Amino acid sequence: MSEKNQNTAAETEQAPAVKSGKSDDFKGIKMSYEKRKAMYGYGFIALWFIGSIYFFIMPLVQSLIYSFHQTKVAEGGMQYTSGFTVKNYVDAFRKDQNYVPALTSMLKSTFLNTPLIIVFSVFIAVILNQKFKGRTLARAIFFLPVIIATGPVFDIITGNMSTGGFSGGSDQFSSMFETNLVDDLLTFLGIYNISDKLTTVISELTADIMNLVWKCGIQILLFLSALQGIPFSAKEAASMEGATSWEYFWKITVPYISPMMIAALVYTIVDSFIDPTNEVMKLVLSQSKEWNHGYSAALAWAYFAIIGIVMAIVLAIINKFVYYEVE
Amino acid sequence: MATKKEEKEFEKERKANAKARIARMKAEGLEKYFTPEQIRYNRNRRIVGAIWPVFRFLILFGLGFVIMYPLMFMLSTAFRPNEQMSDPSIVWLPKSFTLDNLKDSANIMKVSFWDPAHPLQNTVLNTIVLNVVASVLQVITCSVTGYGFARFKFKGKNAFFALVLLMIIIPPQITTIPMFLQYRYFKLFGIIPINIGGEQLSLINSGWTMYLPALFANGIKAGLFIYIFRQFFRGLPKELEDAAYLDGCGPFETYIKIMVPNAKTSFLTVFLFSIVWYWNDFYVSSSFFSENRTMALMLKNLDAALTAQLFNNQAIGARPIIVWLESGCLLAILPILIMYIFLQKYFVEGVERSGLTGM
Numbered sequence: 001m002s003e004k005n006q007n008t009a010a011e012t013e014q015a016p017a018v019k020s021g022k023s024d025d026f027k028g029i030k031m032s033y034e035k036r037k038a039m040y041g042y043g044f045i046a047l048w049f050i051g052s053i054y055f056f057i058m059p060l061v062q063s064l065i066y067s068f069h070q071t072k073v074a075e076g077g078m079q080y081t082s083g084f085t086v087k088n089y090v091d092a093f094r095k096d097q098n099y100v101p102a103l104t105s106m107l108k109s110t111f112l113n114t115p116l117i118i119v120f121s122v123f124i125a126v127i128l129n130q131k132f133k134g135r136t137l138a139r140a141i142f143f144l145p146v147i148i149a150t151g152p153v154f155d156i157i158t159g160n161m162s163t164g165g166f167s168g169g170s171d172q173f174s175s176m177f178e179t180n181l182v183d184d185l186l187t188f189l190g191i192y193n194i195s196d197k198l199t200t201v202i203s204e205l206t207a208d209i210m211n212l213v214w215k216c217g218i219q220i221l222l223f224l225s226a227l228q229g230i231p232f233s234a235k236e237a238a239s240m241e242g243a244t245s246w247e248y249f250w251k252i253t254v255p256y257i258s259p260m261m262i263a264a265l266v267y268t269i270v271d272s273f274i275d276p277t278n279e280v281m282k283l284v285l286s287q288s289k290e291w292n293h294g295y296s297a298a299l300a301w302a303y304f305a306i307i308g309i310v311m312a313i314v315l316a317i318i319n320k321f322v323y324y325e326v327e
Numbered sequence: 328m329a330t331k332k333e334e335k336e337f338e339k340e341r342k343a344n345a346k347a348r349i350a351r352m353k354a355e356g357l358e359k360y361f362t363p364e365q366i367r368y369n370r371n372r373r374i375v376g377a378i379w380p381v382f383r384f385l386i387l388f389g390l391g392f393v394i395m396y397p398l399m400f401m402l403s404t405a406f407r408p409n410e411q412m413s414d415p416s417i418v419w420l421p422k423s424f425t426l427d428n429l430k431d432s433a434n435i436m437k438v439s440f441w442d443p444a445h446p447l448q449n450t451v452l453n454t455i456v457l458n459v460v461a462s463v464l465q466v467i468t469c470s471v472t473g474y475g476f477a478r479f480k481f482k483g484k485n486a487f488f489a490l491v492l493l494m495i496i497i498p499p500q501i502t503t504i505p506m507f508l509q510y511r512y513f514k515l516f517g518i519i520p521i522n523i524g525g526e527q528l529s530l531i532n533s534g535w536t537m538y539l540p541a542l543f544a545n546g547i548k549a550g551l552f553i554y555i556f557r558q559f560f561r562g563l564p565k566e567l568e569d570a571a572y573l574d575g576c577g578p579f580e581t582y583i584k585i586m587v588p589n590a591k592t593s594f595l596t597v598f599l600f601s602i603v604w605y606w607n608d609f610y611v612s613s614s615f616f617s618e619n620r621t622m623a624l625m626l627k628n629l630d631a632a633l634t635a636q637l638f639n640n641q642a643i644g645a646r647p648i649i650v651w652l653e654s655g656c657l658l659a660i661l662p663i664l665i666m667y668i669f670l671q672k673y674f675v676e677g678v679e680r681s682g683l684t685g686m
Contacts (some may be wrong), residue, residue: 037479042577044475045487047468048553050542055506056494062505124390127383140671141391144398147603147674148660149665152627156656213393242368245375266496274498284500293504300501311496 063297071294073313088298099299100295102279103306110310114268121216125223126253146217155216155277193199215271219264226260255323262318266311273307336674405429405654412650432655435632436625451662454606457534461541462601465552466594467542473556474582478568488557494550503614510536512617536615537605547604547611552597559593560586594675601665606663626659 010321067089068170070082092099148154230252238248280303287296352360361369399419404412405428407421428464438450452519476488510530530536540546546555567589571581585593609623667674 033554034480037578038481041475041479041481044479044578044582045472048472048475048544048549049487049490051468051545052490052494052508055540055543055545056490056502059502059505059509061506063501066504127387130383132380132383136672138387140389140667141394143671143674144394144667147663148607152609152623153656153660156626156652189539201337210393211394232403242365244368244371262620270496281498281500288504296506297501300498304497304501307496321335 015120035093044072064301066294067301069294071292073291074295079263088295089302091295092299092302096283096299098282098283102283103303106273106278106280107306107310111213113272114265116212117216117219117268118261118264120217122223122257124216125220125227126249128220129224129227142220143217145214146221149214149217151236204232206317215268218267218271222260222264223265226257230256258322262322265314265318269307269311273303334552378573387448401653401656404650405657407650409647409650414648428650428654429658431637432629432651432658435636435651436622436658437620438622438625438658450620450622450625454623455662457537457621458602458605460534461537461546461605462598464537464538464541465544465546465549465601466598468542469549469552469597470556470587470590470594471582472544474560474586475556477560478554478565479578491550491553494545495548495554499547499610503610507531507614522527530615532616532618537611546601547608548601552601555597556590556593559590563589592673596669599670599673602666622659626655629655 068084068086069080070085070087072079072081124142128135128142234252235248236258238252243251272278280299284296284299284303287299357366403419403421406424406426407428408423408425409428411421411423436450438439476484476491513528513530530539537546540549563586567585568581571585576584609621609627612621612624613627629652630648633651637651639647
């Protein structure tokens with residue numbers, strides 16, 4: 001769509017640009033309008049590109065090189081104590097006793113939490129999009145995690161501390177909910193202790209409700225913006241046809257917000273993968289603190305490759321269910 | 328166009344008319360006007376409409392409580408004398424209030440404004456300067472880059488944009504070590520070494536480790552910001568620029584004179600998010616700063632500092648020092664919380680309008 005627009009725009013502008021004569025040449029070289037515009041495009045992104053060579057690409061390549069060498073830190077930079085080798089990678093999967101378990105537990109928890117976070121944020125976003133008194137306050141409270149949850153403050157208030165094991169806020173809190181309310185509810189519903197596995201899964205999920213709520217801020221924001229993009233005509237048509245709210249949700253809301261589902265999904269997965277407090281990241285960081293930079297880089301790259309594969313698979317599956325209004 | 332007042336009156340009139348009509352229909356018998364399905368549908372809607380707000384309130388209240396709980400706990404603890412922590416009769420309201428915890432934490436985190444010896448070494452001021460400078464630079468450069476991606480066609484644009492996406496996805500932890508070495512042995516343009524007093528220039532511990540990437544649109548979460556700006560500029564009508572081009576503005580002039588004023592809200596939103604992320608960041612600052620103090624860094628090290636200063640390095644858990652930890656937390660989030668309370672609508676509405684919708 002944008003391409004077409006650009007073409008027509010280019011055509012309409014061509015005439016006056018030539019007439020004015022002043023901006024006809026770009027630094028003394030005659031160029032067509034399109035070429036000149038492309039040059040301006042490069043000009044706009046030049047600053048970022050130069051920066052990303054130095055601050056992104058070079059360090060990235062460098063760390064890839066480290067991962068294929070045995071390294072030691074010396075005056076003036078990094079020194080390689082071996083030639084090109086894949087030993088770091090082999091060690092990570094063969095010898096390291098922590099890496100593979102950390103990876104699997106990480107993947108498992110991501111698989112469990114991501115759908116939960118997505119469903120939960122859609123639910124909250126739908127509620128926060130309705131009209132009711134005190135909506136501004138409710139929104140303000142639900143976005144509060146966005147401004148707090150990214151920092152070390154979150155670690156302290158959830159009791160997830162380096163010293164560990166204090167029974168302050170969150171312990172007191174989760175025990176309050178988990179043992180009493182949830183178990184009672186499950187017993188009441190008669191599904192408690194049907195199978196041990198089910199019970200563990202349920203209690204794992206509910207014990208984490210605080211983590212869940214605190215991690216949903218951005219996703220709720222994304223879905224809310226998608227919900228506000230639903231055209232009024234769709235809503236009108238649905239109510240004309242006599243759709244119940246349930247039908248409206250599945251037939252109108254879900255298709256319209258499905259493109260944002262991808263964004264939220266990617267954000268959630270990336271967020272959980274690069275969280276410095278997760279098991280694998282802790283391993284990577286502890287290795288680099290012990291100056292095993294080559295090994296640490298290998299851990300990080302192997303991990304990153306796995307993230308990439310996971311994301312590619314998930315996106316390929318999800319993309320089939322996404323509804324795009326335009327194309 | 329009717330004014331708001333008139334619209335309200337129209338609305339009132341419409342409602343009154345509808346009410347009268349329904350009353351009339353009921354008097355004549357609804358079956359005459361509606362099919363049985365319609366009657367059932369309307370009745371169900373009425374019932375749901377009556378019950379749902381109650382459920383909605385319960386759900387929102389419960390979850391809001393979950394979010395507010397740690398904050399209420401923080402408030403309750405920060406002003407509580409340490410002895411009363413183990414008093415089981417106290418749940419929320421302590422028997423007496425004290426400011427000592429706050430003062431102790433403030434001293435350790437070096438945020439006390441009443442310290443005359445080092446007026447300029449205040450952690451809060453230091454953090455604010457770092458954050459604001461980096462955020463301003465970052466917003467300007469990211470918006471320029473985003474505009475370039477949104478409105479120009481050039482060869483390799485998709486490849487360049489893939490790089491932006493890569494910047495979002497790749498965790499900063501991968502590039503930290505090489506970056507550290509780059510800063511430690513800083514070379515101009517990555518080639519020319521700078522020697523000052525026989526030592527090669529090191530940027531470690533200086534604010535430049537934050538300003539330089541921000542200046543080149545590569546700061547914290549820069550990829551995300553470029554993405555947001557691109558989406559936003561793509562959503563603006565093209566006619567705006569075409570008019571400017573016709574009047575003889577060059578692209579850069581157009582950008583500054585036409586696009587920037589139109590994107591004010593978006594700029595503010597991104598700026599606020601940038602401030603928040605810089606404020607909360609402790610990964611970058613802990614990698615590149617060992618002396619330069621930021622709030623997040625001080626808070627992260629607070630428990631170690633507390634054990635050292637108040638308990639002579641005895642090995643204790645976090646339990647005995649929780650009052651100081653929580654008051655430190657309060658100090659650390661207070662500035663950002665105040666900002667949030669006043670600018671809340673820009674966080675929420677800004678993002679909704681800033682074009683993230685088009686993802």
